[in-house]
Amino acid sequence: MATVTPWEVKGNIDYDKLIKEFGVSKIDQPTLARIQKHTKELHPFLRRSIFFAHRDLNWALDQYEKGNKFFLYTGRSPSGPVHIGHLVPWMFTKWLQDKFDVELYFQFPDEEKFLFKDNLTFVQAQDSLHDNMLDVIACGFNPKKTHFIVDTKHANLMYPEAIKVAKKITFSTVKAAFGLTNEHNIGAIFYTSMQAVPAFLPSVIAKKKIPCLIPHAIDQDPHFRVSRDVIPKLGYDKPASIQCRFLPGLGGMTTDGKMSSSAEHTAIYATDDAKTIKNKINKYAFSGGQATVEEHRKLGGNPDVDIAYQWLMFFEPDDKKLQQIHDDYKSGKLLSGEIKAILIERVQTFLAEHQARRKDAAKMIDQFMLKVK
Amino acid sequence: MATVTPWEVKGNIDYDKLIKEFGVSKIDQPTLARIQKHTKELHPFLRRSIFFAHRDLNWALDQYEKGNKFFLYTGRSPSGPVHIGHLVPWMFTKWLQDKFDVELYFQFPDEEKFLFKDNLTFVQAQDSLHDNMLDVIACGFNPKKTHFIVDTKHANLMYPEAIKVAKKITFSTVKAAFGLTNEHNIGAIFYTSMQAVPAFLPSVIAKKKIPCLIPHAIDQDPHFRVSRDVIPKLGYDKPASIQCRFLPGLGGMTTDGKMSSSAEHTAIYATDDAKTIKNKINKYAFSGGQATVEEHRKLGGNPDVDIAYQWLMFFEPDDKKLQQIHDDYKSGKLLSGEIKAILIERVQTFLAEHQARRKDAAKMIDQFMLKVK
Helix, strand or coil: CEECCCCEEEECHHHHHHHHHHHCCEECHHHHHHHHHCCCCCHHHHHHHCCCEEEEEHHHHHHHHHCCEEEEEEEEECCCCEEEHHHHHHHHHHHHHHCCCEEEEEEEEHHHHHHHHHCCCHHHHHHHHHHHHHHHCCCCCCCEEEEEEECCCHHHHCCCCCCHHHHEHHHHHHHHHHHHCCCHHHHHHHHHHHHHHCCCCCHHHCCCCCEEEEEHHHHHHHHHCCCCHHHHCCCCCCEEEEEECCCCCCCCCCCCCCCCEEEEEEECCCCCCCCHHHHHHHCCCCCCCCCHHHHHHHCHHHHHHHHHHHHHHHHCCCCHHHHHHHHHHHHHCHHHHHHHHHHHHHHHHHHHHHHHHHHHHHHHHHHHHHCCC | HHHHHHHHCCCCCHHHHHHHHCCCCECHHHHHHHHHHHHHCHHHHHHHCEEEEECHHHHHHHHCCCCCCCCEEECCCCCCCCEEHHHHHHHHHHHHHHHHCCCCCCCCCCHHHHHHCCCCCCHHHHHHHHHHHHHHHHCCCCCCCCCCCCEECCCHHHHHHHHHCCCCCEHHHHHHHCCCCCEEEEHHHHHHHHHHHCCCCCHHHHCCCCCCEEEEEEHHHHHHHHHHHHHHHCCCCCCEEEEEECCCCCCCCCCCCCCCCCCCHHHHHCCCHHHHHHHHHHCCCCCCCCCCHHHHHHCCCCCCHHHHHHHHHHHHHHHHHHHHHHHHHHHHHEEEEEEEEHHHHHHHHHHHHHHHHHHCCCHHHHHEEEECC
């Protein structure tokens, strides 16, 4: 049994089951074709169903086609280092921003993890905030069209809107949506109101309805399920959303359905150097290969559970190459060490580029911060 | 049975019972003598036990005597016009400010009533905020030592501290302290965290512990009971507090234990003109007198239930005059119409002065707003 809530993801995740449980829609071929009409090519995450579900995406495209451009909203709750799993929705968000040429509001709810983690201090959360901003900037978002919202630093903007959301949500609702109990603290109980705000804040600022599209990992859906009920009551449109599945942890999909920052041996951090990347993948990446070379040549590997292959679905953009790797691994032509070597090279290149952009990021923070008039 | 919570006060209030229920201490003679040592005279509200209870007042005086001056913290939750009952704790707070020469932080939690009243819009709360500020300024606080905190306008200061409070309070606690239920909204549930903040915010700003003394009406005590538990966990001292009883409504103490803004015939507003004051008192003030002049001369009136006399305890500063009125009313010498006439004159004079100061108040708001560095 898998658990998927905004604060806990564990076990082997059945995404088809989640679609039904959460009530999101699968991204179908007509929707993909409609996206492609605007973007020319389809992002690998769409071709490979890594972004696999949505809510009202066609409505957002309707609006876009009428000349009423949506803005994008996503975020990062600072509590520790960013790992490559975190980068997945941001890479895709950057692609959407570039292809649709739209504004992005990027929220840093710097109180969330502080409120939900007993041992995290506010000072630690603030340290992570700064560090995590560097990784977000390193994703290459357009600084002219990207606006960072930090809950505690933009509270003058956020709190007056959050209370309007909060007034429409009872404790019974958050109990049902998130499984919160009487023993949760009242900040944690209030928190979802703050996460709702960026979905309509640009409309508040512009004094007109602007459609919102939220790319996010599926575990955040309960927040937006609740806020989609509330936001129309405040006079704004329901935000649309598009959901991705998780990059699994190194330990394999049955145990590490979602990579976790706190379990170091399951995660590769955005700042890991080439040697660390190599060592971690060689040492920890769950293998779908056989016990001996002889058996592997005879029986072949299982790409469906092999972490090297699973990660290449995220990090090898070339479909033909990926198919070749898949087939060679399955036939036994490609050994476990060899497929890991391919992944290591891809991740090293990817993170070297990320880290190069990250070096210059600190001096760009101010440029990215949402300006308050 | 009386109900006394921060959001509802009704019935005939037994203040001695409240002292036991709430766990506050009665202000005793040694404490009064200790105050008088510093203030020379005692405010009529102290002489007459209108301010009747406290928490840790002697600790605040200890600190004061050691040269560690306390600051005062009180507030007003905007939701409608200010009535003369609201002015009672503020009059006393001004006296404390003048006599002890201390700073005052005056909170306007402009989200509270919005969150607790279904029909109050945020815009209405903002209108009341402006209007109510005029009445607070008209009380004559020292503009150099008085700092207005508006929750939604000082949210950048308030929210980061409120979440630290919130993290230490479970829903079970607010359920027990305030009687909130699962059907209350999550903003209302969170709210007490915001009311806790001004009790230690000056210490946050000054980066050292400054003692806090909170003058307030007794119905607000549940907030401070909770926050006194939490604030030491954040590294600051428990705030001290001093509680007053309510000015009863015109309808009399058995029904209108606390004057209510929403019941117009029970309240005299701070902006009522002389004629309105006269009409309301003559028409609505519950009389402790007898049915006929003859009977009144024979049996005398009952000052314990007579609203004119009860209000004179708040608004006639001269003890001798008050005693005379008491005795004359009780003996039947003073008729109900006559005691009402005395009250009318006192309230008219009091409010005429208030209204004269209120005229110039709008241009002083900016001067009173807490400046954020």
